[in-house]
Amino acid sequence: MMTPEQRYFFDLTGYLHLHGVLxxxxxxxxxxxxxxxIDTPPDQLPEGFRIDLNREHFNWYLYAFAFDKALERLTMHPQTWPILLELTGGKPRLGGGNMMVDVHGKPFHPLHSGRESALRKGQPGWRRSFVKDGKIYNNDxxxxxxxxxxxxxxGGLIVVPGSHKANFxxxxxxxxxxxxxxxGGYNDDYFSTEVPEGVTNFTPRAGDxxxxxxxxxxxxxxxxxKDRDRRFLTLRYGVQHIGPSDPFPxxxxxxxxxxxxxxxxxxxxxxxxxxTTRDTVELTL
Ligand SMILES: O=C(O)CCC(=O)C(=O)O
Ligand SMILES: [Fe+2]
Structure with missing residues (x-):
């Protein structure tokens, strides 16, 4: 369940910043x-895991959610689980869970969205978002x-609030x-920490x-x-009836x-x- 205030805010802006979740x-x-x-030499990683330090915008630790139970538990954290269930109409599917580490020297990550890329490619939209019976549904x-x-x-994450339902x-x-x-490609020589009007920059604390x-x-x-990096686990959720059927090694x-x-x-x-019948999910070890 989301609170009425969370529904209002997410519908209006397209995001929620939850403080002190962990x-x-x-x-x-x-x-x-x-x-x-981060400290594991790439050739000593468990099978299937992979580190990619060559991505332009951040260092990438693939499938980090599965690297340790402390990270795996976050996929169904008691505070985010009810929100995930509501947004996916009770049909959640985890489709990705990499850790990103942003370090000084990586270029600006240009504005983008799944919706915009689909529109640019003229793809019919499987990315859906609507409100029904007083609840927000979102499959991406x-x-x-x-x-x-x-x-x-x-620096760090920026969004254009409200752009999830932009008409232009x-x-x-x-x-x-x-x-x-x-x-139309990303300019990898571009650096910026500016926050122009209409853009919001986030300053989450560890545990948000x-x-x-x-x-x-x-x-x-x-x-x-230069003395600190930005580390976050990126959990991507969709709905259970939309594939890809098997994205994990x-x-x-x-x-x-x-x-x-x-x-x-x-x-x-x-x-x-x-x-999805449970209010909280404990992992069986
Ligand atoms: O660096 C960020 O916070 C944004 C990363 C991003 O665009 C994404 O994970 O889709
Ligand atoms: Fe993104």
Whole structure:
């Protein structure tokens, strides 16, 4: 369940910033697990896991949600679980769970959204969002679980509030004119920490969660601090009846508890996942 105020805010803006979601006893082990993943030499990772330090906008720790139970538990955290159930109409599917680490020197991550890319490609929309019976439905969601602090002026996540239901397509030169190249690609030589009118920058603390619709136009400012990075687990959720049927390597799935295996499973629309009948889900170890 969402509170009426959360429904109002998410409908209006396309996001929710939840403060202090992780308790100290949840946060510390999650941070330790993240550090362990970062410190693991790539050739010693468990089968299926992979580190990609060559992505232009951040370092990427693939399938981090499955790397440790402290991270896996976040996929069905007691505070975000009811919100996820409501937004997906009780039919959630976890489709991705990488950790991103943003470090000084990575370029600005230009504004983008799943909705805009679909519109640009002229794709008929399977990305749906509507309100029915007083509830918001959204089949394309991202939950960012912050493991480190972001302070004003640091940079990091930006969104265009309300853009999840924009009626006009944003052109590439809006807000950050230099951030795209003439042919519509990302300009990897562009750096900015500016927050123009109409854009919101987030300063989550470790243990906060930012929930947003993938329809929302978002990106990231260049990361200013040289002595701190920005670490967050990116949990991407859709609905159970929309694939891809199997996005996770066998080695990754081998680490997961039965509850999480059910969460990632593709199912018929009419089915009810057993986990969705529970208010809180404990992982079987
Ligand atoms: O760096 C960020 O906070 C945004 C990352 C992003 O665009 C995404 O995960 O879809
Ligand atoms: Fe994105």
């Amino acid at each position: 308790s100290e006893s949840e946060l510390r082990p999650a941070q330790d697990a993240a550090q362990r993943y 969601l991202v939950f960012f679980f912050y493991l480190t602090d972001v302070f004003p002026g640091d 397509l944003r052109e590439h030169h809006y807000f950050y004119p230099e951030s795209y190249t003439a042919d 969660v930012v929930i947003m619709s993938e329809h929302l136009t978002h990106g990231a400012l260049s990361w200013e601090p 066998d080695g990754v799935k081998a680490q997961l508890s039965p509850e999480t295996l059910e969460l990632i499973a593709v199912r018929d629309f009419k089915d009810h996942k057993e986990i």
